[in-house]
Amino acid sequence: MDFVHYKIAEGVNLYLGETEKFTTLTVKVFIQDSLAPETVAANALIPSVLIQGTKSYPTRTALVQKMESLYGCAFWTDVSKIGERQILEFYFDAVSPRLIPNGKQVLKEGLMAFGELITDPLVEDGAFRRDYFHKEKRNLAKMVDGLINDKQAYAVYQAVKAMCKGEPYSLYKYGERDQIERLEPEEALRHYQELLRSNPIDVFAVGPNLEDLPELIGAWPWQRKSLRELPPVSVKEEVQEQEVFETQDVQQAILVMGYRTAQRYLSPDYYGLLVANGILGVFPHSKLFVNVREKASLAYYVDSSLEGSKGLLTVTAGIAPQSYGQAVEIVRRQVAELQDGVITDEELTRTKIGLISGIKKMLDNPAAVIDRNLIGIVHHELRSPQTVLESIAAVTKEQVRKAAQGLRLDTIYCLSGPKGEA
Amino acid sequence: MQVIETITNEPLHFTQMANGLPVLILPKQGFQKKYAVFAVHYGSLDSEFEVAGKGVVKVPDGIAHFLEHKLFEDATIPVFERFAKFGASVNAYTSYNLTAYLFSIIDFFPEALRELLHFVQNPYLTEENVAKERGIIEQELRMYDDHPDRRIYRNLLNALYHRHPIRIDVGGTFESIGEITVDLLWECYRLFYQPANMALAVVGDVNPAEVLDIAARQMEEWQYQAQDIKRLLPDEPDTVNKPWIEERMSISQPRCYLGFKHNQHLTGRRLLKQQLAMNMIWHSLGARSSPVFAGLYDSGLINDSFEAGFHGTPQYAFSMAGGETDDPQQLDKALREAIADLQKKLLNTEQVERIKRHILGGYLAAFNSLDYLANSLISHLFHGTSYLDVPEVLESLTVDEVNQYICEAFDLDRSAVSVLLPE
Numbered sequence: 001m002d003f004v005h006y007k008i009a010e011g012v013n014l015y016l017g018e019t020e021k022f023t024t025l026t027v028k029v030f031i032q033d034s035l036a037p038e039t040v041a042a043n044a045l046i047p048s049v050l051i052q053g054t055k056s057y058p059t060r061t062a063l064v065q066k067m068e069s070l071y072g073c074a075f076w077t078d079v080s081k082i083g084e085r086q087i088l089e090f091y092f093d094a095v096s097p098r099l100i101p102n103g104k105q106v107l108k109e110g111l112m113a114f115g116e117l118i119t120d121p122l123v124e125d126g127a128f129r130r131d132y133f134h135k136e137k138r139n140l141a142k143m144v145d146g147l148i149n150d151k152q153a154y155a156v157y158q159a160v161k162a163m164c165k166g167e168p169y170s171l172y173k174y175g176e177r178d179q180i181e182r183l184e185p186e187e188a189l190r191h192y193q194e195l196l197r198s199n200p201i202d203v204f205a206v207g208p209n210l211e212d213l214p215e216l217i218g219a220w221p222w223q224r225k226s227l228r229e230l231p232p233v234s235v236k237e238e239v240q241e242q243e244v245f246e247t248q249d250v251q252q253a254i255l256v257m258g259y260r261t262a263q264r265y266l267s268p269d270y271y272g273l274l275v276a277n278g279i280l281g282v283f284p285h286s287k288l289f290v291n292v293r294e295k296a297s298l299a300y301y302v303d304s305s306l307e308g309s310k311g312l313l314t315v316t317a318g319i320a321p322q323s324y325g326q327a328v329e330i331v332r333r334q335v336a337e338l339q340d341g342v343i344t345d346e347e348l349t350r351t352k353i354g355l356i357s358g359i360k361k362m363l364d365n366p367a368a369v370i371d372r373n374l375i376g377i378v379h380h381e382l383r384s385p386q387t388v389l390e391s392i393a394a395v396t397k398e399q400v401r402k403a404a405q406g407l408r409l410d411t412i413y414c415l416s417g418p419k420g421e422a
Numbered sequence: 423m424q425v426i427e428t429i430t431n432e433p434l435h436f437t438q439m440a441n442g443l444p445v446l447i448l449p450k451q452g453f454q455k456k457y458a459v460f461a462v463h464y465g466s467l468d469s470e471f472e473v474a475g476k477g478v479v480k481v482p483d484g485i486a487h488f489l490e491h492k493l494f495e496d497a498t499i500p501v502f503e504r505f506a507k508f509g510a511s512v513n514a515y516t517s518y519n520l521t522a523y524l525f526s527i528i529d530f531f532p533e534a535l536r537e538l539l540h541f542v543q544n545p546y547l548t549e550e551n552v553a554k555e556r557g558i559i560e561q562e563l564r565m566y567d568d569h570p571d572r573r574i575y576r577n578l579l580n581a582l583y584h585r586h587p588i589r590i591d592v593g594g595t596f597e598s599i600g601e602i603t604v605d606l607l608w609e610c611y612r613l614f615y616q617p618a619n620m621a622l623a624v625v626g627d628v629n630p631a632e633v634l635d636i637a638a639r640q641m642e643e644w645q646y647q648a649q650d651i652k653r654l655l656p657d658e659p660d661t662v663n664k665p666w667i668e669e670r671m672s673i674s675q676p677r678c679y680l681g682f683k684h685n686q687h688l689t690g691r692r693l694l695k696q697q698l699a700m701n702m703i704w705h706s707l708g709a710r711s712s713p714v715f716a717g718l719y720d721s722g723l724i725n726d727s728f729e730a731g732f733h734g735t736p737q738y739a740f741s742m743a744g745g746e747t748d749d750p751q752q753l754d755k756a757l758r759e760a761i762a763d764l765q766k767k768l769l770n771t772e773q774v775e776r777i778k779r780h781i782l783g784g785y786l787a788a789f790n791s792l793d794y795l796a797n798s799l800i801s802h803l804f805h806g807t808s809y810l811d812v813p814e815v816l817e818s819l820t821v822d823e824v825n826q827y828i829c830e831a832f833d834l835d836r837s838a839v840s841v842l843l844p845e
Contacts, residue, residue, distance in 0.1 A: 021452030023430055023789040060719075064711035069776045072783025095786045099430060139725045145674040146746070149570050249672045249845065251564040284502035284512075294500070297554055300561035318565055353509030357528045360454040366790060 001363060002384055003204070003373075006214050011198070011227030013377075014217055017206040017369060023099060025107060025207030026366035027217075029090040029118055030377065032200045034230050035081060035168045041175030042188045043086045043195075045133075045140050047077030049188075052132040054117045066113055071095045073110040075117070081173040082378045083233040083309025088195070090118050091367070097209050107209070108216060115220035119196060127185035128192075134185075141180045144172065151250055151415065156316055159256035159413035162244045167234055169310050198228040202377045204370040233310055236260070239410040246415045252300075253321040253416035257331055261311040262406025265379050270308065271391040272399030276338055276407075277306040277313055278351035279400065285350050287334040288315065296330060298323050309375055313407060321416040328412060338404035343397050355392050359385055423630060429813050430789045434799075435630040441641060442618030442648070446799045447630040450792060456531045456626030457792040460538050461522040463621070463804045464614035466592040467737055472652040473613065482601040483587065484559070484594015485610050487516040491555050492607060493523065495546045504541070510534040516592050519735055520804055522797065531628060532636055539622075539640040545611055547604045556599055563593050570673050570842055578681045578742060578840035581667040585656040588738050616646040621803050623796040655737065660685055660836065668750075668841035677727075677842045679744030680757045684831055689736040689806040694815045699827045700732035700741065702777045702819070706769055707760055708743055711776075714760045723753050735805055741831075750841045761832050768825040778816055785812055 003015035033043055057063035067073040073094045080087045092114040097103025122129055147154050157172060164170040205213050239260055263273040281288035281304030292302045302317035319327045337343075362368040363385060376382035423437045428448070435447040466487060470480045494501040494514070505512040508530035514523045523542050527534045566572045572591075580589050593599070624633050662683055688696050707714045708730025718724045730743035747753040788794050795809075802809040 019452065021450070024787045059716065061711060061713055061716045064709070065776060068709075068711050068780035068783075070779075070783075072780040072787070074784075074787070093787065095783050099786050100783075135720070135722070138722070142675055142725065142746070149673045151568050251567050252561065283506060285506040293558075297557050300558060300565055318561065320561070350506045350509070354506065354511075357509040357511075360528045361526065364453045364455045364790075364792065 001206070001369060003382070008203070008214075008218050009222050009224040012201045012203070012222060012224060014203045014214060015205070015373070016210045016213060017204070018208070018210045019206065020208050022207045022366050023096050024093045024366060025096060025205065025209065026091075026093040026370065027111070027114070027203065027205045028092070028367070028370045030202045030374065031088040031195050032230060032378065033086050033088070033195060035084045035086045035171055037171060037179065039191060040086060040171045040173070041140075041179035041183055042191050043088055044079045044174040045136055045180065045183060046188060046192050047079060047088050047090065048136045048140065049128050049132050050117050050121055051075075051077050052136065053122050053129070054113065055120060055122050056116055057113065058122060063113065063117075067110060070106045070110045071100045073106075075114055079173055080374070082374050083307070084168045085230065085309075085378050086173060087374065090114070093366070096207065104209075104212070108212070111216050115217065118220070119223070120221045121189070121192065123189060126189065128189050130185050133188070137180060137183055140174060141177050144174050144177055144180065147172070151248075152254055152316065152318070155254040155256050155413065155415040156314060158246060158415070159244070159258050159314065159411055160312070162242065162413060163240070163258040163312070163411040167236060193223070196223055197225040200227065200230065200377070204373065206366045206369050233264075235264075235311065239408040241409065242411050244411060244413045246413070247418050248415060250415060250417050252318050253324065253414060255317045255319055255324065255327055256413045257315040257328070257409060258411040258413070259313040259335070259407045259409050261306070261313055261403075263403055264311040265308045265375055266381065269399055269403060271395050272403035273406070274306065274308070274355065275348070275351055275392065275395045276400045276403045277304055278355050279343060279347050280304045280334060280338060281315060283351065283354045285347065287337065287347070288331065291334055292317060292327060292330050296326070298327050298330070309378060324414055324416070332409070335404065335407060335409075339401065339407070341397060341401035343400060348397055348400065352392055352395065356389055359388060423634070426810055428789070428810055430786065432789070434810060437634065439617065439634070439638060439641070441644075443637070443641070444621045444803060445634060445637060446621065446623040446803065447628065447633050448625045448795060448799070449628055449630065450626055453627050453792060454528050455526050455792055456528075456624065456628055457524065457526045457796050458535055458538060458622070458624045459522050459524040459796045459800055460542050460622050461520050461620060461800045461804075462614055463519070463619045464521050464610070465517050465519040466590070466594070467518045467587045467655070468614070468653050469587055470654040470656070471613065472654060474649060478654065479609070481606055481610060482594065482598040483590045484592070484598050485602055485606060486521050487593045488555065488559060488599060488602050489545075489607055489611060490514045490516045490521050490523075491559060492547055492552065493542060493545055495551050496541065497546045501537075501541045504537045505534060508534050512538070518588060518592065519737065520801065522800065524796070526793070531626070532632065535624070535633065535636050536640050539637060542615070543641070543644045545608070547607055549604055552602070552604050552607065556602070559593060559599050560596060563591065563596065566591065566593070570671060570677060573669065573671065574677050574679055574840050574842045577667045577669060578679050578838065579740070581664050581838035581840055582662050582681050582683045582740055584659050584663045586658045586738065587655070612647055613649065613651060616648055617641065617644075618648060619651060621800050623799045625792040625796040625799075662836055662838045664838065666839050666841070668843060670843045670845045673842060673844050675746045676748065676750050676844065677745065678747050678750035678753050679742050679840045680754055681838050681840065682741040682832055683836045683838075684734065684739035684741065685836070686831075687736055687739055688734070691807065691811065691815065693734065693736065693805055694807045694811060695819065695823075696739070696827070697732060697734055698781070698812070698816050699819055699824050700734070700831065702774065702781070702824055703764075703828055703831075704730040704732060704741065704743065705777050705780070706773060707764065718753070718756060723747055723749060723756060750839070754839050758834060765828055765832070768828060769821060771821050774821045774824055778819070781816055782813060
């Protein structure tokens with residue numbers, strides 16, 4: 001699906017993807033900021049404060065009740081991290097107007113409430129409402145503490161932190177406890193108003209009956225001044241070759257191996273890297289799955305994932321603690337095989353088919369249709385599904401080998417149970 | 423083939439094949455993906471049954487899930503590879519009530535559908551591959567053991583139930599999977615894997631006649647034994663096993679769930695009604711639109727992890743509400759008070775109508791998800807309900823009926839609390 005672009009204001013873009021196939025109309029708003037220690041916690045907190053109430057519906061109960069009465073308009077906020085950008089995300093969907101009584105009016109009211117939430121926040125004496133702000137601050141701090149409850153996510157983050165020490169990418173997208181505790185409602189409001197005035201904002205909508213959207217979204221109380229360009233992602237060439245061990249009371253050990261890549265989203269041979277990652281660890285036929293799980297029965301799960309903006313490839317596996325050495329060795333060997341060009345025709349074809357199917361499947365999910373553009377808006381280069389599909393189809397074994405040769409192992413991290421109990 | 427129109431004006435095709443297999447096909451125009459589920463009405467709860475000529479048989483827990491893993495084994499080409507060739511992602515899951523084998527695909531749908539039907543009909547079980555699987559499942563169970571959500575949930579069910587197999591993880595226990603043998607796997611396979619006890623659902627831009635044709639051809643040679651299945655559940659007392667259960671693990675904040683055991687086990691339209699009414703009630707207490715939620719949230723007793731809902735099938739019915747909290751005792755008390763308060767005040771028309779609209783909106787939105795549709799079509803079929811009946815049953819629920827559930831479904835004597843505390 002190709003998006004039609006509208007300019008709403010300076011630095012505010014609207015992209016419309018009209019389609020009849022969905023029963024909903026989905027809108028997502030992305031506000032970008034640089035990932036930085038001074039602002040990371042504020043950017044994480046603000047969306048959850050905004051959702052507590054708006055000028056028209058000053059409590060969350062009133063706001064959600066309003067949305068429910070509009071045939072369950074759904075809305076939520078979050079923050080995400082793409083390379084060294086932090087992105088405030090606002091999600092909204094409404095049932096397709098043709099499926100419900102007074103559909104157009106329902107959509108209009110829902111979008112108005114949603115737009116107000118983002119562009120015209122509830123304030124008191126030059127600050128976010130203090131009770132909401134402090135409550136959400138406490139909740140965010142607890143949520144950050146709670147990362148430790150999800151051992152896999154915790155392990156991956158600790159590995160990235162060790163790997164990117166000193167780089168903005170090492171920041172947790174929700175901030176750290178001390179950064180959160182320092183936040184004040186006046187300062188945070190000033191910061192958010194600055195984001196609204198000058199930072200890049202992109203609005204995407206997917207679904208049927210989009211004809212009214214430029215007008216409806218254009219009518220939100222935007223307060224734009226100018227567009228502030230954000231700096232590009234930083235790139236580090238050298239690797240550390242370090243091993244990091246951590247112990248906790250866990251049944252299963254989690255191994256994370258972090259590699260730096262030579263290619264990134266804007267590199268001409270980026271899709272060689274994407275295919276290399278696929279051959280290594282994305283599919284059931286991938287080298288890691290076949291060798292670590294199936295042949296050696298070493299892990300319940302093992303996969304590799306690519307962060308194409310910063311240029312990181314991470315391999316994650318759940319293993320028995322005593323298998324650490326063996327598992328690391330097998331992963332190293334699989335990467336070495338890729339670098340030596342030991343790739344069968346079958347591996348290449350299946351990986352391409354898998355990646356291509358994955359992209360086509362995204363086109364069947366409204367949120368995914370939108371989210372696949374995030375890396376593109378960060379790098380000022382949106383790519384249509386067609387372009388990406390053709391690029392993947394054209395990748396050769398030689399390009400995969402070259403991309404794999406750019407992989408350099410930086411950090412091996414392992415979270416396991418206390419010694420003696422393993 | 424019977425054709426029933428959905429509320430979104432799409433035609434659902436339904437038929438029962440000559441061998442007894444129900445087939446549900448929902449063509450979705452404009453979608454790239456095709457999604458198919460081939461499911462067996464056989465889940466982790468079915469560990470005791472009556473076999474003609476053998477009497478009552480009790481097998482180790484976790485067999486349904488073990489079989490699910492094992493069916494991916496093949497004498498020549500691993501099942502994953504057979505699908506990878508077509509760019510299909512093949513997967514499976516086991517729940518309390520069913521085992522489902524599924525794939526999603528863009529091109530080569532007919533080929534992949536044949537593979538799906540083929541591998542489920544042809545188990546390849548050896549002493550060696552069964553022994554190896556134990557290691558993999560053990561890792562899987564260990565992984566779940568490290569999940570606080572899974573632990574507090576299992577503990578709650580252990581507190582609510584004395585003997586019911588819902589107490590045990592779908593995957594079984596370390597001990598029970600050690601007792602699973604090739605012969606036991608075959609025994610369960612032969613009993614449950616027969617067309618009349620299974621169903622096929624396909625959702626996507628497909629041709630229904632072609633799907634049926636492939637299914638008929640691919641099952642021509644299947645050597646199954648048609649036999650009656652009599653599932654047995656142990657006698658479960660009305661009371662709860664214990665009112666309070668707690669455990670410590672490495673987590674950052676305590677968690678607390680209050681659970682209710684409901685003794686009304688229904689099927690068909692009555693089950694659908696029960697599910698909708700109970701979900702409306704929990705919505706009125708635990709959703710973000712609820713003043714009860716707001717009160718608990720503002721007092722700092724809960725956060726956004728809070729959830730509340732009903733879980734019911736013909737074999738069990740329970741509710742649970744809770745999440746992270748700094749004060750489990752206080753949260754338990756507040757929830758009980760909120761329920762008692764609701765029993766006094768009941769819900770009014772405005773509230774019920776709003777929640778109905780919300781549920782209807784969610785139902786309509788779910789038509790975007792082929793996976794969700796296919797799995798819902800199957801699970802409703804196995805429960806003797808129809809997924810397409812949801813809007814009509816929802817519409818028919820009156821305020822009085824919902825309020826009757828409020829008065830009758832919550833017995834504080836049949837409740838239990840599960841708490842996880844940081845170490």
